[in-house]
Amino acid sequence: MSTPAIALYLGETYATLGLFDMADTSAQRSKPTLKFEKSVFLPQTGLKNLLNQTKIKLEEEFKTAFETVPVYVVTKYFDRLKQFRLGGSISQVISKGFENSYSLKDSKSLSLAASQLIITLDKKSTDTTFLTQELERVKKINPDLNKVVISLTEDEYSATQIEELVQFFTKAGLKIFLCRQAHNQNELRKTLLNAGSEGTKEELIKDFTDVFGENTPVYFFCQNGFQREFENAELFNSANNFFAHYLKKQKMQSCAYFDIENFKFLRSSLSDSWQSPWGPVPLNHYSQTDLSVHPFAELKLNHLSMLGFDSSVNQLEPGPVIAGRAIKPLVLDLFWEELQKTEFCQTLFSSLQQDTLKSKITNILSVLEKGQKNIELFTSADELKKIILVSLLNEIKLFSSDESVRMIGPLAPLFKGLIPDKYISGFSWSQEIMASAAGGKA
Amino acid sequence: MNCLSLKYQFKVLTQNFKSCSIVNADGALLYSKDLNHSLLTTTRLVAFQIVKKYLRPQPHDFFILNDPENGGFQYSKLIFITSLTANLFIVWDEDFNNINFKIPPTPLYDKGVKNEFVWKALIGACPFADDLETFILFQKNKIEQMLHLKDVVENLSSVKSQQAWLKATQQIFDIQFNNKAQGGIEAHYKLNAPNQTIKLKFSAEEKQNLKLFTLDLTNTNLATDVYAASHIVESAMVKKIIDFYEINDYFTQSILDKIKIILPPRSIVSKAHPTGLFNLNLQAVCSQLCDHLLTLLNSPTRKAHNAFSFNNFLTFNIKQGAQSYNSHINKSQFLIDGIEQLSNTQKISVKTLKKSDDESHIVFQITCEEPLELSILNSYETDDSSYKIKINSSLKLFGTHTLNKNDLVEFFWSHT
Numbered sequence: 005m006s007t008p009a010i011a012l013y014l015g016e017t018y019a020t021l022g023l024f025d026m027a028d029t030s031a032q033r034s035k036p037t038l039k040f041e042k043s044v045f046l047p048q049t050g051l052k053n054l055l056n057q058t059k060i061k062l063e064e065e066f067k068t069a070f071e072t073v074p075v076y077v078v079t080k081y082f083d084r085l086k087q088f089r090l091g092g093s094i095s096q097v098i099s100k101g102f103e104n105s106y107s108l109k110d111s112k113s114l115s116l117a118a119s120q121l122i123i124t125l126d127k128k129s130t131d132t133t134f135l136t137q138e139l140e141r142v143k144k145i146n147p148d149l150n151k152v153v154i155s156l157t158e159d160e161y162s163a164t165q166i167e168e169l170v171q172f173f174t175k176a177g178l179k180i181f182l183c184r185q186a187h188n189q190n191e192l193r194k195t196l197l198n199a200g201s202e203g204t205k206e207e208l209i210k211d212f213t214d215v216f217g218e219n220t221p222v223y224f225f226c227q228n229g230f231q232r233e234f235e236n237a238e239l240f241n242s243a244n245n246f247f248a249h250y251l252k253k254q255k256m257q258s259c260a261y262f263d264i265e266n267f268k269f270l271r272s273s274l275s276d277s278w279q280s281p282w283g284p285v286p287l288n289h290y291s292q293t294d295l296s297v298h299p300f301a302e303l304k305l306n307h308l309s310m311l312g313f314d315s316s317v318n319q320l321e322p323g324p325v326i327a328g329r330a331i332k333p334l335v336l337d338l339f340w341e342e343l344q345k346t347e348f349c350q351t352l353f354s355s356l357q358q359d360t361l362k363s364k365i366t367n368i369l370s371v372l373e374k375g376q377k378n379i380e381l382f383t384s385a386d387e388l389k390k391i392i393l394v395s396l397l398n399e400i401k402l403f404s405s406d407e408s409v410r411m412i413g414p415l416a417p418l419f420k421g422l423i424p425d426k427y428i429s430g431f432s433w434s435q436e437i438m439a440s441a442a443g444g445k446a
Numbered sequence: 447m448n449c450l451s452l453k454y455q456f457k458v459l460t461q462n463f464k465s466c467s468i469v470n471a472d473g474a475l476l477y478s479k480d481l482n483h484s485l486l487t488t489t490r491l492v493a494f495q496i497v498k499k500y501l502r503p504q505p506h507d508f509f510i511l512n513d514p515e516n517g518g519f520q521y522s523k524l525i526f527i528t529s530l531t532a533n534l535f536i537v538w539d540e541d542f543n544n545i546n547f548k549i550p551p552t553p554l555y556d557k558g559v560k561n562e563f564v565w566k567a568l569i570g571a572c573p574f575a576d577d578l579e580t581f582i583l584f585q586k587n588k589i590e591q592m593l594h595l596k597d598v599v600e601n602l603s604s605v606k607s608q609q610a611w612l613k614a615t616q617q618i619f620d621i622q623f624n625n626k627a628q629g630g631i632e633a634h635y636k637l638n639a640p641n642q643t644i645k646l647k648f649s650a651e652e653k654q655n656l657k658l659f660t661l662d663l664t665n666t667n668l669a670t671d672v673y674a675a676s677h678i679v680e681s682a683m684v685k686k687i688i689d690f691y692e693i694n695d696y697f698t699q700s701i702l703d704k705i706k707i708i709l710p711p712r713s714i715v716s717k718a719h720p721t722g723l724f725n726l727n728l729q730a731v732c733s734q735l736c737d738h739l740l741t742l743l744n745s746p747t748r749k750a751h752n753a754f755s756f757n758n759f760l761t762f763n764i765k766q767g768a769q770s771y772n773s774h775i776n777k778s779q780f781l782i783d784g785i786e787q788l789s790n791t792q793k794i795s796v797k798t799l800k801k802s803d804d805e806s807h808i809v810f811q812i813t814c815e816e817p818l819e820l821s822i823l824n825s826y827e828t829d830d831s832s833y834k835i836k837i838n839s840s841l842k843l844f845g846t847h848t849l850n851k852n853d854l855v856e857f858f859w860s861h862t
Contacts, residue, residue, distance in 0.1 A: 101797070101798040101799070101800060102796075102798070102799050102800065103800050103801065103802070104800070104801040119802065148790070185797075187789065187796050187799075188789070188790050189786045189789065189790065190790055192484045204466070246514075283783075283786075284783070296457075296461070299838075303548075308618055308622070308692075310449070310450065310622060312450065324681075378617060378621070380614070380617060381449050381614060381617060381618070383448055383449075383450045387448055387451070388450070391448070391450055391451050391454055394451075394454075395454040395455075395457075395458055398454075398455070398458045398595055398598055399458050399461065401595055402458060402459075402461060402462070402591050402592070402594055402595060403591075403592075404526055404594075405591075405594060423489075427503075
């Protein structure tokens with residue numbers, strides 16, 4: 005009897021999906037059998053497209069209809085939200101004198117709540133007429149408003165009053181997020197973040213249910229494994245938590261991970277406070293260290309006309325030149341010759357095999373090289389590649405006293421020749437996710 | 447040796463530090479970074495020269511000092527010096543808020559071996575010995591981590607690499623110097639006291655192929671109540687120049703040698719204060735004066751009547767026992783996480799917490815039994831200021847104030 009299941013890694017720019025048979029006994033396997041696997045570069049192929057392709061494969065491979073196909077997701081997709089102001093469709097109900105109190109930082113920094121959508125309560129009143137007027141006001145500002153964060157203390161408002169508010173807003177069709185420690189900014193931020201990321205989570209789940217049916221169980225990896233019930237804020241650390249789980253399973257203290265959107269040193273330190281871009285959030289999570297070179301950092305001539313790369317990433321789309329559409333080269337493009345030989349990049353960036361694209365990349369890099377004015381400060385693209393790899397290795401050495409840190413991930417082969425081959429190994433998201441899911445469902 | 451490769455070697459070597467300098471055995475500056483609010487570039491160099499002269503550092507020696515009258519910044523700002531090799535040293539600073547006494551240059555480790563006598567006398571005698579020991583061991587561990595990078599340390603110690611780096615940074619300086627305006631310009635700022643004016647004349651000139659910045663403070667008044675050591679003021683102005691000329695990662699002795707700073711003896715800007723009480727204030731004034739002149743000199747519509755106006759800021763610290771919460775507010779930064787922590791740990795009860803695009807207002811009541819200590823580290827001077835601190839409705843200025851249970855504290859600041 006076959007039992008299909010889907011493992012999905014959903015990154016910020018790419019997704020890798022594996023379709024498995026959890027109960028394939030044909031070869032007396034103890035592990036789930038991989039029936040189909042595919043990676044896509046999200047700016048070019050959407051998640052829903054990948055899911056539709058998977059559905060076709062599901063029908064081909066299993067030749068029978070299934071009522072439900074569980075989906076196990078590890079994600080870094082929510083990191084995309086880190087560069088945005090959230091809270092555009094969220095109203096916040098709060099006591100007078102505590103307006104916008106989730107953060108005392110500069111008002112220009114990342115926001116979790118729109119000040120125009122705040123409903124301020126005064127005189128310990130929850131008068132329905134006032135609430136109706138206020139709801140009309142905020143709905144006029146944003147007709148799409150569909151969530152409300154209620155952050156009132158029980159010192160000032162009784163449990164009954166808060167319940168009345170919950171009922172009022174529920175009746176008005178708003179989803180309720182209740183903060184029970186309204187004067188604790190960390191808790192308030194978490195509640196606002198839960199509300200602010202609800203829309204993105206719902207959209208993802210809708211993609212799965214649209215394709216595989218509305219009863220599709222979707223499990224996201226959180227701190228304690230795959231779960232269906234969780235706080236949305238946990239999704240921001242899904243991939244980091246999974247890495248911690250992987251290290252534990254492999255009995256490794258640390259390792260370094262390289263893919264097209266992450267260069268990371270994995271060491272798994274458990275923390276109860278997440279330093280989010282919006283401020284500290286109380287959340288048990290494992291943190292991992294981003295190495296100082298980002299694969300999506302733009303390659304450019306700096307103000308001194310020297311070849312170099314940005315220290316941060318401004319945008320993830322349209323991605324690297326090797327993906328086919330972009331014209332601004334990224335760090336990743338420097339390694340195009342090595343990447344075209346990897347199976348992972350051949351799947352992800354199919355146009356990389358075209359001669360026209362290869363000559364486009366060569367030309368772009370050549371223009372950058374020749375743009376350097378001072379010959380004594382000159383760096384060739386090949387030299388820059390080596391500087392980046394050596395710099396990454398040095399950074400890893402700085403973090404780890406262990407000389408034999410393993411490099412894992414689809415881009416780990418970039419280090420061939422710089423470290424012994426035995427320290428370089430692959431990493432399959434699909435296989436690891438499914439092994440974890442099969443090991444114990446939460 | 448490729449310049450970019452050397453830059454990344456320095457960067458990775460200093461990755462665990464926010465505020466540090468790397469120098470060679472001659473004391474020549476090879477790399478420096480200052481990511482904190484207080485700036486210590488030249489302070490660290492002075493500290494190194496003192497240790498070099500009197501204690502002759504050997505590889506893996508590890509020194510500490512904090513004396514504001516002898517190469518330090520303030521008691522709580524601990525300066526560490528260690529020798530990575532015979533020709534490569536790192537000097538860095540870290541805050542430890544409980545230190546309220548002077549530490550002269552002192553060896554904590556001799557050639558990597560703990561100096562038990564010093565540890566016992568300096569650390570064992572403190573009421574917060576455990577915290578201080580953990581803090582110092584953490585600093586030592588950062589050095590151990592650096593030493594994992596054997597190849598990098600060896601390469602950066604070599605005279606050949608250092609010469610190549612200093613030559614490259616010299617070229618970078620030449621490029622950037624030529625990209626900006628040359629000439630001279632001056633401005634002044636009157637402190638809130640009679641005959642207490644800081645006058646700065648800035649020039650960027652090339653004479654006989656020598657490119658030189660001159661920061662002349664000759665006409666600054668003699669010190670009376672408010673003053674700071676010369677290296678304190680120099681650090682602030684040097685940082686402003688390297689920021690303005692965008693040569694941060696390439697700031698070395700090659701560039702430092704092109705900055706001439708003239709400070710009259712015993713003046714506001716050249717007299718060490720026993721506790722460094724006015725360091726932040728005077729760094730802010732001199733830094734802003736320097737910035738004003740650089741901007742004006744390079745402005746295509748330069749006008750002589752463009753007077754200097756000081757942008758005030760507010761720095762304060764709330765302390766309870768071993769815990770200390772620093773806060774800093776200026777036009778663009780609101781670093782007051784400490785107040786959040788006090789609220790979240792229920793040492794204070796927030797009564798009002800309001801933020802709009804223009805202003806912020808927080809009122810809280812002290813709820814803990816043990817008194818808190820509020821130290822205001824700069825003077826925001828007037829009732830009309832953008833910043834106000836009131837305790838039980840009474841306006842408070844520069845100094846230390848005790849906060850007892852049920853006291854009502856009010857902070858107000860405008861964002862414009």
